[in-house]
Amino acid sequence: MSEERNTGGRVMLPEPTLRRLPWYLAYVKMLDNQHIEYVSSTQIAKEINVDASQIAKDLSFLNIKGKTRIGYEVHSLVRELVDFLGFKRKHNAFMIGAGSLGAALMQDVGLSQYGLNIVAGFDINPELVGTSICGIPVYSLDELHRCQQQFNVSIAVLAVPxxxxxxxxxxxxxxxxxxxxxxxxxxxxxxxxxxxxxTSIYAHLALMYYRMEEKKYMNKK
Structure with missing residues (x-):
């Protein structure tokens, strides 16, 4: 897909653009916390290793344009990105699998900052059922349907064997x-x-190992 589409009044972006927007947001949020008022696409490009023209194009899909010789107003850019990406709205979710990985995700306060609110966990382990993790109750997986009706949740985070x-x-x-x-x-x-x-962390781990070996091989040549 090379062009953005508009469906029902909402801009539908090319997927690579959508993947890059959170990178921009993370950087400009940091600038906003430092009370920096303006940033150029060139400055963003240097920090996150994305071509400046690509950054400008990505942001133009959202009708965000910088000022000549000044750049983008940082606080406004943070607000626009957060709103478009849906991070400002709360999305209730269930954690299915409350073992080591699931428990870690339930304890990750960063997820709530990006709009994901885990309201309950589910597991088949009787030692976990009936407990709570960071105040989030853990139920038997058999209770998922009942809890979905109770909490009206539409997202499941899957972290089971x-x-x-x-x-x-x-x-x-x-x-x-x-x-x-x-x-x-x-x-x-x-x-x-x-x-x-x-989002398989194991697949990314394998890719990292492969790239490490590849670079080691190239350096020997």
């Missing part, structure tokens, strides 16, 4: 959840109306 990934995803979908943020290395199958976002 790989052998239970599809089964847990099926339970989430059958319970009425509409999106799954999948932290397992298993590529789960789902109906076309379900949003799946895969």
């Amino acid at each position: 790989v052998e239970h990934a599809q089964e847990a995803a099926n339970t989430a979908i059958e319970s009425g959840l509409k999106a799954i943020w999948n932290f397992t290395p298993y590529r789960i199958k789902a109906p076309s109306d379900i949003v799946i976002q895969n």
Whole structure:
């Protein structure tokens, strides 16, 4: 996709652009905290290693334009990016799998700053069911459907062992959840109306190892 689309009044961006916007936001948020008023695309480019013309193009999709020889107004840019990316709105979610990774995500206060509010955890381990993590209750997975009706949650964060990934995803979908943020290395199958976002830390780890070996090989040549 090379051009943005507009669906129902909302700009639909090319996916690479959408992936870069949080990088810009993280940097300009830091500037905002330092009370810096303006930043140019060239300055942003130097810090996050993205071409300045690409940054300007990405921001123009959102109708954000800098001032000649001054740049972008930092506080306004933070506000526009947060609003567009949906980070300002609260999105309630369930954590499915409250083991080591799930518990770590439930304790991550940074997620709430980006709009994700984990309201309950679910697990099949009887030692975890009935406990709480950072004040978030952990229920049996059998209670997912009841809790979905109670909390009206549409997002599931999946952090279960790989052998239970599809089964847990099926339970989430059958319970009425509409999106799954999948932290397992298993590529789960789902109906076309379900949003799946895969974030396998193991895949990224493998890629990092591979690139390390590749650079080691290149340096020997």
